[in-house]
Amino acid sequence: MLKKISSGPYWLWSLIFIVVPIMLIIVFSLSVPGDTFRFSLENYRRFMEPVYLKVLARSVKIAVEATLICLAIGYPMAMILAKMHLKYRTIAVMLLVVPMWMNFLLRTYAWMTILNKNGILNQLLSLFGLPQMTFLYSEGAVLLGMVYNFLPFMVLPIYTVLTKMDNALIEAAEDLGANRGTVFLKVTFPLSLPGVLSGVSMVFMPAVSTFVISDLLYGGQYMLVGNLIQQQFLVVNDWHFGSAISMLLMVMILITMSIMNRLGQNGIEQGGGNIW
Amino acid sequence: MMDRIVNGINVSKVYNGVAVVKDIDFWVKKNQFLTILGPSGCGKTTTLRMIAGFEQPTAGHIFFEGLDITNIPPYKRAINTVFQKYALFPHLNIYENIAFGLRIKKLNEKEIEKRVARMLELVNLKGFEKRKVHSLSGGQQQRIAIARALVNEPKVLLLDEPLGALDLKLRKEMQIELKNMQRELGITFIYVTHDQEEALTMSDKIIIMNQGEIQQTGSPIDIYNEPENAFVADFIGESNIFDGTMPSDCRVLFANREFECVDSGFQTNESVDVVIRPEDVTLSEPEAGVLTGEVTSVVFKGVHYEMLIQEGPRTWMVHNTLMAPEGAMVGLSVLPNDIHIMHKEG
The missing domain is CATH 3.40.50.300 (P-loop containing nucleotide triphosphate hydrolases)
Incomplete structure (x- = not known):
């Protein structure tokens, strides 16, 4: 009984801040502009037009790329951090986290001044007598912005899993004849999968829905789905279409996450040789 | 090798x-x-x-x-x-x-x-x-x-x-x-x-x-x-460890009495540890023992009884299949072969 009462605030909170807003978005997405509510699937049909689907495809592609790059850089980083002496480890983790305390917009702006036509990078190039290049307003710049901003989200969960891993398991593998490479492939990596999966989702989700990074570093109008949604709400003022795109994006992320979860559970819970 | x-x-x-x-x-x-x-x-x-x-x-x-x-x-x-x-x-x-x-x-x-x-x-x-x-x-x-x-x-x-x-x-x-x-x-x-x-x-x-x-x-x-x-005596099994001295080979002085033992090669009057296993102590009527003491506690351990016996300032642990009741006066004796003499450590 007490349990029921004490969870009350949680349900109230969820109702006000999660359930009701989502219901509102659903209602908006299922109606067309007008003074009264008129049910319609028009917004969803409209998104199926090639123009919009292309935007979605581009968003997914660049988010997947950013996630893979973050994984490729983040995993070794997490390993180095986890192996560090405790004395330096705290400082190193701090250094990784501190930039996240700075405003997201500011951090991305900083890249503009680096990648600019007259930015630091181009000045360096001309110092060596090399021709100037266009770094800014390219897909590469957006990718760089995503990797830079979201890398800590990949490193931290993997780092946490690695530091919690029982060293005896690694010793046991060595004891059974595994060299360092084999230990990694057969023990360390499979056991760190939960960290990898949560890192992947924590990078992929913001990457696929961002609009600030693409806005600042690309400037293009319909670059990513995030920009598209932002435009519908702030420029075109079509809340109905914007809500429909948001819903579709949310459903897509939900499906991706549930697939990832299933993958993780297969590897860790059921055991067997399926990871090898 | x-x-x-x-x-x-x-x-x-x-x-x-x-x-x-x-x-x-x-x-x-x-x-x-x-x-x-x-x-x-x-x-x-x-x-x-x-x-x-x-x-x-x-x-x-x-x-x-x-x-x-x-x-x-x-x-x-x-x-x-x-x-x-x-x-x-x-x-x-x-x-x-x-x-x-x-x-x-x-x-x-x-x-x-x-x-x-x-x-x-x-x-x-x-x-x-x-x-x-x-x-x-x-x-x-x-x-x-x-x-x-x-x-x-x-x-x-x-x-x-x-x-x-x-x-x-x-x-x-x-x-x-x-x-x-x-x-x-x-x-x-x-x-x-x-x-x-x-x-x-x-x-x-x-x-x-x-x-x-x-x-x-x-x-x-x-x-x-x-x-x-x-250390070994104490760590392996139970032991009574008393302070003693060796007046000469095969003689050891502890509990205010000289005992015959089998160890030799110590310096005259060297301070030693005297180790006696609890199961090596023989209990008897007070007058028949070399030493006398009072039983202060009795614990049943399955095969034997574990008794603590107060003899002067010393507490002896004794294992025996027969029980002497708490408060009883008993005689204690040990065979020369069961008295182990060890150099003091440090």
Whole structure:
């Protein structure tokens, strides 16, 4: 009984801040502009037009790329951090986290001044007598912005899993004849999968829905789905279409996450040789 | 020398300036069951980890079948370990856990299947192939850990307090099983424990360590009957330890009385530790004993009674199958052969 009462605030909170807003978005997405509510699937049909689907495809592609790059850089980083002496480890983790305390917009702006036509990078190039290049307003710049901003989200969960891993398991593998490479492939990596999966989702989700990074570093109008949604709400003022795109994006992320979860559970819970 | 399968010479280990193992020599012969026994922090586990290769000695060398393996990494040693908390791989099922070492050796699937099945039979866990690690009890996990090590047919098996987490009954059963396995398979076992009873039950040879140094090496019978110093006497079984002096060879003065004993070679009037096992004290009517005392406590221990007897300022622990009631006056006497004289330490 007490349990029921004490969870009350949680349900109230969820109702006000999660359930009701989502219901509102659903209602908006299922109606067309007008003074009264008129049910319609028009917004969803409209998104199926090639123009919009292309935007979605581009968003997914660049988010997947950013996630893979973050994984490729983040995993070794997490390993180095986890192996560090405790004395330096705290400082190193701090250094990784501190930039996240700075405003997201500011951090991305900083890249503009680096990648600019007259930015630091181009000045360096001309110092060596090399021709100037266009770094800014390219897909590469957006990718760089995503990797830079979201890398800590990949490193931290993997780092946490690695530091919690029982060293005896690694010793046991060595004891059974595994060299360092084999230990990694057969023990360390499979056991760190939960960290990898949560890192992947924590990078992929913001990457696929961002609009600030693409806005600042690309400037293009319909670059990513995030920009598209932002435009519908702030420029075109079509809340109905914007809500429909948001819903579709949310459903897509939900499906991706549930697939990832299933993958993780297969590897860790059921055991067997399926990871090898 | 040649029959020493593992041989450590002048082995030391220093962690952050603290000497954990201090210049010890040890060896084990082929097919022997060696136990390294000592209280926690005595350096026994560190010694075992150096044999396994997880730690490098700060000084000294370890030989395996006559070859120096001091700098050989663990995965190249024909030695396997059973870890204290089992260290089974949680992401693999029981079959894959046992097959781990065989897969690394790239054995074919048929051979792996055969060997895993044989191991599961050996540890009495047939039919557990597909089970998950965390669905097994502590005792079952321990058996799997043993199977996972033995399946590789190591020449030496290291066991780091493998029965520590099991309850008493299971521990006793596993002690007998381990000893049987060792005899049947003809593998050298090096076993680390702080449990003296475990050591006495299973070992061919015991090394007793304290504060990084070896106190005594010998068979269980030697160590029990002829402890070399008061630490060993106290650690192995129960002991009465009294202060005494040696007026001359085969004479010892303690409890205000001179006793006949069998030890000699001490300096005249040297201060010594006098060690007497509780079961070696004979109780009698007060007038028939050499000393007299009052029974202050009686505890029934199953086979015998454990009695505390106050004799002057000294408390004697006495084990006897007959009981003297609390408050009774009794006589105490000890045969010369049962009085052990030891040099005082430090």
